[in-house]
Amino acid sequence: MEDARRPGQASLVRRARAARQGRRRSGAVLSIATVGALILGLFLGAPAAYADDYPSWDDVQAAKANEDAAANEVGRIQGLIASLTQNVADTKAAAEAAGNEYFAAQQALDAQARRLADLQGQADTQKKVADDTASKAGQIAAQLSRDGGDTTALQLFFSKSTANTDELLQRLGQMDRVLSGTQAIYDKALEAKNTAQSLTDQATSAKVERDRLAKIAEEKMQKAQAAADAAAKALANQQTYLGQLQAQLAALQDTTAKTVAQYQAGEAARAAAEAARQAQLAAERQAAEEAARQNGGGGGGNSGGGSVGSGGWVRPFGGYQSSGYGYRVPDCDVWGCSSSFHAGVDLADGSCGSPIFAAHSGTVVYAGWNGGYGNYIKIDNSDGTGLATGYGHILNGGYNVSGGDWVNAGQVIAYAGNTGGSFGCHLHFEVYQWGSTINPINFMENQGVYMG
Numbered sequence: 001m002e003d004a005r006r007p008g009q010a011s012l013v014r015r016a017r018a019a020r021q022g023r024r025r026s027g028a029v030l031s032i033a034t035v036g037a038l039i040l041g042l043f044l045g046a047p048a049a050y051a052d053d054y055p056s057w058d059d060v061q062a063a064k065a066n067e068d069a070a071a072n073e074v075g076r077i078q079g080l081i082a083s084l085t086q087n088v089a090d091t092k093a094a095a096e097a098a099g100n101e102y103f104a105a106q107q108a109l110d111a112q113a114r115r116l117a118d119l120q121g122q123a124d125t126q127k128k129v130a131d132d133t134a135s136k137a138g139q140i141a142a143q144l145s146r147d148g149g150d151t152t153a154l155q156l157f158f159s160k161s162t163a164n165t166d167e168l169l170q171r172l173g174q175m176d177r178v179l180s181g182t183q184a185i186y187d188k189a190l191e192a193k194n195t196a197q198s199l200t201d202q203a204t205s206a207k208v209e210r211d212r213l214a215k216i217a218e219e220k221m222q223k224a225q226a227a228a229d230a231a232a233k234a235l236a237n238q239q240t241y242l243g244q245l246q247a248q249l250a251a252l253q254d255t256t257a258k259t260v261a262q263y264q265a266g267e268a269a270r271a272a273a274e275a276a277r278q279a280q281l282a283a284e285r286q287a288a289e290e291a292a293r294q295n296g297g298g299g300g301g302n303s304g305g306g307s308v309g310s311g312g313w314v315r316p317f318g319g320y321q322s323s324g325y326g327y328r329v330p331d332c333d334v335w336g337c338s339s340s341f342h343a344g345v346d347l348a349d350g351s352c353g354s355p356i357f358a359a360h361s362g363t364v365v366y367a368g369w370n371g372g373y374g375n376y377i378k379i380d381n382s383d384g385t386g387l388a389t390g391y392g393h394i395l396n397g398g399y400n401v402s403g404g405d406w407v408n409a410g411q412v413i414a415y416a417g418n419t420g421g422s423f424g425c426h427l428h429f430e431v432y433q434w435g436s437t438i439n440p441i442n443f444m445e446n447q448g449v450y451m452g
Helices: 009-028 032-042 057-064 067-149 152-158 162-253 260-295 440-446
Strands: 320-323 345-348 355-357 362-369 375-380 387-399 412-416 427-433 436-438
Touching: 057 067, 057 162, 067 162, 067 362, 067 436, 162 362, 362 387, 375 412, 427 440, 436 440
Parallel strands: none
Antiparallel strands: 320 345, 345 427, 355 412, 362 375, 375 387, 387 412, 387 427, 427 436
8 A cells, every 4th residue: 555646646536527617617608609519520420411400390391392302301311310320339339449448457457456465465474584584593693602601512522531522422413403503594584585675676666567557547547438428428419319300300201290290299299208207217216216225324234225324435235245355266158257356346136227326425537338347437535545436337328427527425326237247237346545456345344334
C-alpha cells in the first residue's frame, strides 16, 4: 500500500466532474443551431443525401399526395433509418473493442501488483531470516570471546595424564564442532542477506513495471469511456429520431389513412398505451428497489443490500456469496474459461434485473463495456485514500448512471445481468486500492459490512 495518490488519479476525477458539469451547462443553453449541428453530426459518415435534412410531417403530407414524391421520400427516410442503425452498430463495436483493451490492461496491472506483493513478501521474509541468523552468530561469537581467556585446554594439552589427554581431545572436538556450526550459521545469514537483496531489487523493478501498467490501464479506461459515451450518444440519437422516421415511413406506406393526421391519431393511442405500460413497470421496479433496501443492511448477517451502515459503506447487492476472492478453479463453457484468479466477490440472488447499489459515495469514473466483466461501472470513492469500487455483469440497458455522475452510498446505480464472461445473472463486485484490486470481502467486513 502506498501513502500518496497515484499520478493522474486526482486529475481523472476532476475531468469526470468537469465533464458532468459541462453536460449540464450545455444542456441548459441548447439552441436551435446546436440541435441542427447535432443532427448533422449524428450521421457522420452517412451519405450526404441523408445527412443534411430530416423530413417534417408537412413534407410527408405533401409527398403523400403524389405517388412519385412519396416514393422518393420513402427512399430518403429508409436511408436515414439505415444510417442511424449503422451508426449505433459501429459505435457499439468500437466501444466493446476499447472496453476489451481496458479489461486486458487492468488484468495485466492486477497480475503485476500481485507479483510485486509476492516479491516484497519474500524479500521481507529473507531479510528476517538474515537478521535472526546474524544475531544468533553474533551471540555465539560473543560467547567464544568471553571463553577466550580459559587456559584449561592448554593445561590439558601439557598434562601427562592419559585421562586428561582424552579430556583434551574431547574438548578440542567440541570446540571444532562449535566453530563449524558458527561458520554454517554465518553462511546461512550471508545467503539469506544476498537473497533478500536480490528479491528487493526484483521488487523495485516490479514496482516500476506496475506503475507503467497503471498508467496504461488509466489511459485505456479513458479511451474506453470516450467510446462508451459515443455509443450512448448514437443510441440516444437513434431513440430520438428513429421512432419519428419509422412513423413517417409508415404514414407514407399506409394506404388506409388518407392524411397524416389520421395516421397520427392512431399512433397517439398506441403511444398512450405504451406510456401507461412503462409507468407501471417503473412503479414495480421502484417498489422492488425499496423492498431490497428494507431487507438490506449495512452489516451483520443480513443478505440484503442498499442500507447505509454506520461507516458509510453499503452491501452493494442482495443474495448470497457465490464466489470469493483469490485463486480458484476456472469455470468453463463452450465460449471459454474464466480467469484462475478472481479479483472480486460474486453476489447472486437467483434473478436478473435486481438493483445494484453504490457501496460508497463517489464519482463515476467509468460506465461502459469492460471485457470479461461485461457492462461495468467504476466509482472513485477515494477522497484521497485511493479507494474505488467496481460493478460488473450489468444488464444490457441496465445503467442508472453515467460517467462523471456523483452517486451517494446506497443509490441504485444499475441492475444485475449476465453480460461478459458470466454464467448466470449476478454482481461481480471489486474494491481497488491505488488502481489494483484488493480483497473486497475483508475490506467490507472491516467497514462493518458482511459479504457472506
